[in-house]
Amino acid sequence: MPHITGIIPARYKSTRFPGKPLAEILGKPLIQIVYENAKKSKFINELIIATDDERIYEVAKKFNADVVMTPSEIPTGTDRVAFVAKEINTDIVVNIQGDEPLLTPDMIDSAIEPFFTEEKIDISTLAVKIKNTDDLFNPNVVKVVFDKNNFALYFSRNPIPFCRDALTKEEWLKKGEHYKHIGIYVYSKTSLLKFVNLPNSKLEELEKLEQLRALENGMKIKIVITEKDTIGVDTPNDLEKVIQIFKNKKEFSNAG
Template structure:
């Protein structure tokens, strides 16, 4: 039987926003929002937070979550997820970002489904259609293009595809389809272990996008289209945007 686990990598240190996983959102730390949303998944057999910080470890324990301490010298969240495979057996691994409190269990399940449906992919991830022209030109918004089978061709901080015939910015949305990448990744066990064993690639270094290492090394990345967007937390201002969103949706304490 296929075993699917979800891992939420969470570190305390952050250049732009130290202590980000523990920031309060309507009475709960952000890591708890992420964990509880993921717990509603119908396809995850097990969920765990992987951290290198005792403060995060203790908070997760306090709300009843599964958590593991990982070495502090692990460089990336993906490496931290792969480390968990030393302790837990799994065929499929979901890397659930700890700074995505609006990521839903439905999004997670839809990203897992290509593996359970027998599709020949190494990694799957999420994207949502862009309807705001400003996002196309925002380098902090990663764009993705894919083929007819929704296998990723490229990810970029630049506008892709480039709309040569556009006379102004508004024309871009009229003439082309653009998709924002959402940072949720699901891997086969073999693909994850192979990925973290590879050296960083040239495109990855230029764009500062880890997924380009996978593309440069021939991984097939399935792009699952989401009907709704998320708000990732990189700055304190993002937290305020999330609080406003949740209040407008009248979402408070889930449990």
């Protein structure tokens, strides 16, 4: 079996929500919920939080996480993950977004599984079918189209594929299948280090989607379809939505 390392990048200075890794959800910091979920993965052998901030470092130490300090000038989460991964003897690296508290252990495992069966694969990630027009036409919800073998063809902030014959937004959902990309990435270590050393690509710069850099350079991205959706915490409003979901879960489990 390959050795699999999960790395959670956590930055304090988010533009839209400064300090969000430490924002509380029912008494626990966001980063702790993400860490504890990932810790339940069947396949991850070691799990590390990679941060540039002493406050996040200290909080992570309090809940006994393995945490590494990284330089603050590292530009992206993926670069932060690669900075840590390059020093580790491992085969597969899972980039687990630090703002995805609804990402479950089985979702993480399903993203990893293609590496056990596929020979020609650089990256794998998740997608869920879009069921409402708000998500379909929201540029903050990234869409993906893929080939018959579930390898990504393109990611976009626009709704893709384009439904030429649809007369209303609702008809788009009836006539075509549209998928939302869920931001977890599993890489072979070799592919991750190759990816971060590639120059930013033209499509990546236009859409502001770094996974397009991989596609433009011929890297193979496997799409795993999941039935579960998530809400990434990008704003305080997102946090409130997630808190409500956790409250409802707690009330349901208490009732049961």
